[in-house]
Every structure is written in structure tokens, then in C-alpha cells.
Amino acid sequence: MSHFFQKLRQSYNRFSPPVLILTATETDAICATRILAAVLKSDFITHNIHPISGYEDLEKTATKVVGPMKRGGGGVIICLGVGGQRDLAKVLDIEDDDTIEVWVMDSRRPYNLKNIYGGGGRVHKPSLKPRGGVIVFDNGDIDAEMADEEASYALSTMNTNRDEGDDSDSSEAPSEASDDNDDDDNENDDRDTRSQSRSRKRKSRSDDDDESSQGSRKKRRSNSSTPIPTKLDPVDIIRNYEERGCSYSEPISSLMYSIASEAGLENNDLLWLALIGLRSRHRFGKSHTDGSQWEATLENAFRSEAMRLNPNAKPHTIDIAAIRYCSTEEYPLLRHGSIYDTLIQSSNLTRKLGLLTKNGVNRLHAYLAKMGCSLRQAKQDHLFVDPTVRKDVLRKLSNEHCDFQRLWTYKTSLSAMDNASIVGALLRVGPEDVKDRFWKAYDASASINDLIEALPSVKGYERTVARTGTAVVKDRIKAFRRFRVAVLGGGAEIGPFSRPAALTDLAAWIDVATGDSRGRPLVLAALDERRGVYVVAGTSTGPRNRFGTLFREFEANAVEAAEARTRADVRPRVDGFDHAVIELPKEGLPAFLEHLSMEM
Secondary structure (H helix, E strand, C coil), X not given: CHHHHHHHHHHCCCCCCCEEEEEECCHHHHHHHHHHHHHHHHCCCCEEEEEECCHHHHHHHHHHHHHHHHHCCCEEEEEECCCCCCCHHHXXXXXXXXXXXXXXXXXXXXXXXXXXXXXXXXXXXXXXXXXXXXXXXXCCHHHHHCHHHHHHHHHHHHHHHHHHHHHHHHCCCHHHHHHHHHXXXXXXXXXXXXXXXXXXXXXXXXXXXXHXXXXXXXXXXXXXXXXXXXXXXXXXXXXXHHCCXXXXXXXXXXXXXXXXXXXXXXXHHHHHHHHHHHHHHHHCCCCCECCCCHHHHHHHHXXXXXXXXXXXXXXXXXXXXXXXXXXXXXXXXXXXXXXXXXXXXXXXXXXXXXXXXXXXXXXXXXXXXXXXXXXXXXXXXXXXXXHHHHHHHHHHHXXXXXXXXXXXXXXXXXXXXXXXXXXXXXXXXXXXXXXXHHHHHHHHCCCHHHHHHHHHHHHHHHHXXXXXXXXXXXXXXXXXXXXXXXXXXCCHHHCCCXXXXXXXXXXXXXXXXXXXXCCCCEEEEXXXXXXXXXXXXXXXXXXXXXXXXXXXXXXXXXXXXXXXXXXXXXXXXXXXXXXXXXXEEHHHHHHHHHHHHHHC
């Protein structure tokens, strides 16, 4: 991976077009963007950052920004958390363009296979000049886990090309057959030569990558493989891969930190951004993985990196902006509000103590008394709690839980989870325009003053999630055979939950707080009266979230039905990069739930 950035540095000059960075409006993508910007600035490479909120926004960007790039001679586009599950060459309209190179870093799985193996055969080593195509940067899972998918895609492509060739041959005049056969022989010879050349180039590139990155990171270019025999039906293999549900791999901020480290730019600021990106996965319900061990591996690697960059840092000592790995409470933002509010808003503790039951509050009071904290002390702001009580409560709440912490002199102390909570909440509350929220969160991710200023609104958002979640649990959850459903009406109670990310947070809070004994996932719908649509989010109860597949199937079926003038009122839209969120017309919710009942 570093080899591509090295070639970009060598080829870039003051006449080169700026690198275009397309970044998702997510915490991990914000952190990755900041790290990437630092890497590019170190080499005086100009770049433009465009936040992308969904596929519709991506298509507009393709028209307004990528189109002029093609006419102006091309360049490099870096996608961070953007479009890895769609055919990017098609979305960006660069299928026949060899001047624009698209680098994709997206932790969502499954991949769109065309991004990895498609693209018209443009296979080459990193060159001083972009030569077109889509490059997918991954953490090694493509080579390690996708041999069957690679072979199946190649076989399917060969069959498609063969069918098209047969159709073309059948339309040729008989008198031209002999000439065509001669031409085919020459073309076959040329094709064999090109195939051998591509094979040699792939091997050479692989060798170069092993030397430059020591095998720690992998990348794949479109159509970078040859068919591998497989006994299974290629169509079934590809279908099973695409329908297995959404999971998450290594955060893209961690991949970007690896690039910065290989360039010799590692420091506490960039490491802290990578840690925020890592913790944002747990904080916002995106920690379900595909079964790999990357989380434990990353945790240990970052712990070693923090010790290397901060050899003298010790817990509870004033060391400006030093990063230390130490014991801390497992409840985010506990040090920035009251103990009582933090505990009662925790979905984990709500489930553990049964806070939503009749005697739940009494159990919480007993829990506080057991820790030696009176109710009066618990409801005070953390700073005004008796120091002895505060120290004892924090020690008991840590429960062998550790996190990375940064002490900003006299201003405040934040854990990586605290920081991730603040940046993530800024993406969910505030201005109506998601891009305005993006830039506010982007600025706060590297400014302690902005983080402190945002704390009141963040705490308010946490209270809103817990209060609304409690109201939903008490009387609005309806259980079906294979899933549960809850519906939020319009009006004041909708709050920020017409926004997909906020609705997903609420669904995750309810799912954790209730815990279904049969393991049924939750489908949460919120009515946005202003637009006349329901925003619907589905949660996962396992390592993969299958709602994305089901939602997209319903979208495709409804559009097809509308074109046939049946059920024309149902026009769903899966626009965000999180496919487990869908927008439905107000009258389309019953048909949607019927679809889920039949398909799950």
C-alpha cells in the first residue's frame, strides 16, 4: 500500500491536479481523512476533501467534480468509507477512462466484486502516471479468504464473454468466416502475449509490495486475477457472498495510520485519531466482525505504539497530550456529567440491572449504595463529588476495563471512547445539512477546545437516546416470529431520529437494553412528517447484519413492481453506505414488513 503513495509522491509536481478525497460522514472516515491530509501535506501534495453522505450525493459529485477531472487530464481519487459495496467505476462514470485512478479504503464487507476483479483488464504495477482503474486496499482478507469468489467471478466473466462472442459470431456473414478465423488466430496470439505480460507484471508488483510493506497490508486492482478451477457453481458462490450480510473489518483510520507510520510521520496526534476511529466501532454499534482477530491484534499493536511514543507516560501524571493505556471506567463520558445520569443512560447496565422493570430504579439505588455512593452525591456533577467517594466509585466501575487516555493539562482528561462519543454525536445533532455537521465534527476531532464546547450538546443527545429508548421499550415493541418491530410517530418525539445514524444509535440502544431471549433482531421505524417518509433501521444479533441485503432486495422488487404499474406507491430508497437503513413512503411500511416476514 505504501508503494502507491511513494509513487504518488514521486510523480506529483506543482502542475499536477489536486488529489480528490471522497470521505464518508462517519467518525472513522473523519479520522482517516485527517491522517491522510497530514500525509499529503508532508509532501506538499494539494488535495480537496468532499464529504459524501450517500449514493445520491456520490452521483452528484461524479457529475460536478469527477467529470471536469476527466476533461482536465485525470488524477487520483481516494475514497474513504465511500462506495466499496457498489461498482465505483460505473457510479463515477470512469469505466472507459484510463486517466483517473480510484483508491478505495472501506471496512464494510462484503465488497463489490467488480471493484476488485472487474475493470477491463487494466493490470499494471504502480506507475509514475495514473493509468486508470479501481484499486481496493484491504487488510489482507481478499487474498486470505476470497479464493473461491475470485475464481467464480473469473469463470462468470469468461462465460459472459463467451456468450457475447457466440452471439456476435452468429451474425457474421459466411463469406467473411475465413478472414475472421485468420484474424482470430492473430488476436489469440496477441492475447496470449498480453496475458503472459500481465501475469509477469502481477508477480513483479507483488514482489515489490512484499519488500515495501513487509506483507503487512494488501491491495487489489480491478481484474487482477486469472481463473482458478472450482467445483462449486460460480453463480451460487457469488450469490452467497453478496447475500451473507454486512460485517466490518479493520477501521480505515488504522490503515491510514499504517501509511503514515511507513512514511515516518507517526506521532501522538495521528495515533490518537486512529484510536478514536477504533473506538468509534464499539461506540456506534459497528463492532460486529466477520470472525477475524483484527480487533485484538490492533489493540495490542496500538498499545505497543502508545508505549513507544510515550515511554515516560504514567497514569494520573500531568504530561501534555501524552497517551497512556490504563484502567478506566467502561461508561463513556462518566467524568463529564453526573454518575447517576451516566449509569441510567447505559444500555448495558439497563439490561444488567433490569432498569426498565418496575423495581429497576430501586436496583440502581442499591447498586450505588453498594459502591458507597449516596444518591445525593451520584446526582451531582462529577467534579463536585467528594474526592474519596469519586475515586472509589471510579475504581469499582472500571472493573478491569482499560482504554487509551489523554490528559490535556488542566483542561480535561478524555479516553478514546469519550472522544469517539463526542465526534460521533456531532455528526448526529446540530445543523440540518449533514455536510455542516461533518465539518463541525472534523474540526472537533483535532481541537480540545471544540470538544469541551460540544460536551453539553453531546450529553443532551445521550439523554435523548436513553429517554426515547425507554419510552419505546415500555409499550411500542411488537414481536414477530423472526424479528421485532417498533415505530416512532412524528412530532416532537422524533427529535434527531429522522437521521439514519441517530436512528441506528437508538435501535442499537433498544436492542442491547432489552435483549431478546430468542435472539430476534430489531427493526425500528421513525416517521419523518416533513418529507412524508419512514426511516427504517435494522440491527444485527450476530457477526453479520443481513438487513442490508433484505432492504436492497425490497428496493429492487418495489421499483420493478412500480414499473409494471403495481404497488406503485412503494418506492423505497437505500441511499446511505449503511445498507441496513432504508427510506419508505409513509404508506409503504405495511408492505415492507410483510416482505421481511416472508424473507427472514
